[in-house]
Amino acid sequence: MGNISLDVDRSQPSTMDSAPPVPPSSPWLPFESRRRARDEKREAVLRAAVQLFLEQGYHRVTLNEVADRLNITKPALYNYFRGKDEILFECWSMGAELVDSVITEINAGGGSGLAKLRKLVHAYAGLMATDFGASLVRFDLRDLAERNAGVARAAKRRIDATFRQYIAGGIDDRSIRPCDPKLAAFAIAGSLNWIGHWYRRDGELSPTAIADEFTVRLTDGLAAAGRLEMTKKTPRAPQRRNSGRKTTGKKRTGGGRG
Amino acid sequence: MGNISLDVDRSQPSTMDSAPPVPPSSPWLPFESRRRARDEKREAVLRAAVQLFLEQGYHRVTLNEVADRLNITKPALYNYFRGKDEILFECWSMGAELVDSVITEINAGGGSGLAKLRKLVHAYAGLMATDFGASLVRFDLRDLAERNAGVARAAKRRIDATFRQYIAGGIDDRSIRPCDPKLAAFAIAGSLNWIGHWYRRDGELSPTAIADEFTVRLTDGLAAAGRLEMTKKTPRAPQRRNSGRKTTGKKRTGGGRG
DNA sequence: CCTACCGATCGGTAGG
């Protein structure tokens, strides 16, 4: 201490140093890198938190547990989030963003109402098998601050509205037979959301297998052209469908429509 | 006070009394009545609790709130329950018993696998629109003591197994086309359980309308005989189905299959 | 069935 001879030229590490990748002129990282490092830490908090929240439930998880899992202490979390409920909200938002980007992509493409609905069902089913996707249906929005709860409710309504739009559009373009879009959307979304509750990473069913199966099962009854056709516009070879000897428990797990 | 002349014959209320229905020989009610009174109070606690738990979520409801709503104080609740989590469990159990009695009744009757499945779907949909029924899917079993959580998980498995049995039975008796009973049960149960999340007493859809609609929608795709037949054994007049002009928002609310 | 109270938990903050 008080030893001024420490003032050496750090841009020329000696052979005795373990040669860390230090920028030549400054011990501080450039602004961009620091921001990115911060964003990465923030996301690491979310990944740890969402896992714990799903495993144990939001109210049984303490911030100390979250911090422990990241090798820091509770107060450090407050560098990245205003409070526990904001962490919950950001986890939820990650899931919502995944769904939103799926919807954006589907809207950018073409196809009948039925085709769009099938794309949405397939992708949504897959998302329900991810942590952030499941958080979309397993977290209680009443745990959020009022402001964030409002944002979340609005996002939920947009997603629900998309299901209904695709169904109503399909009725218009005659790819889907007439029905009540609201109830049909409820029925489909219910089956899909339920995946977020029963899916287990260590279970028998792969996300792809679930998504493939549900895509057929949930939209087949709506298709205008009857059971064996997909849509008028895309006739296909004989449907590869579960040929159905109920004695065989095995299911295909790969090769879906991606 | 200290007035011994109060010792009058209470079996002969004077015209000055407001004539309460007091038993002739004793100010204490008979044992049976006291037990029943206790059971009624116990159930009143559950009705108040389930409402609050659904409205606000279990963790946001304090026992003081529950007690307040019943015009008593918190410690009084401990005359009827060992603790908060036991109240939650008993609410959940009420719902489970409702489902169990539905299943018992269906099993006592006859019919194809498809017919039984339809009865179950219809009744289950209706239950999801009740408080105790919704508690079955909206409460988190991790809030229960381990012993009660085990009981609840077992009950859930029994219900799930019943869905699968009816479907597998329907495949055997050829009322349902071959499919994977496990996934089919998940899809159906998901749609039904979701009702417990979106149904609102003050909404547009009556429980009967929902039950009728879901019964058709969720089982139609499974029926062996194609879209327009119910089962081989019970041919019917042309299906009264939503004739489906999507512009009409009104739905029938009465006259279902009970 | 009530008054009065304890005890533990836990989110959040002060101040480095």
Next chain:
DNA sequence: CCTACCGATCGGTAGG
């Protein structure tokens, strides 16, 4: 990013 701590809530109990 840490140590140390506060403050409020709330389930549960003692003792009538």
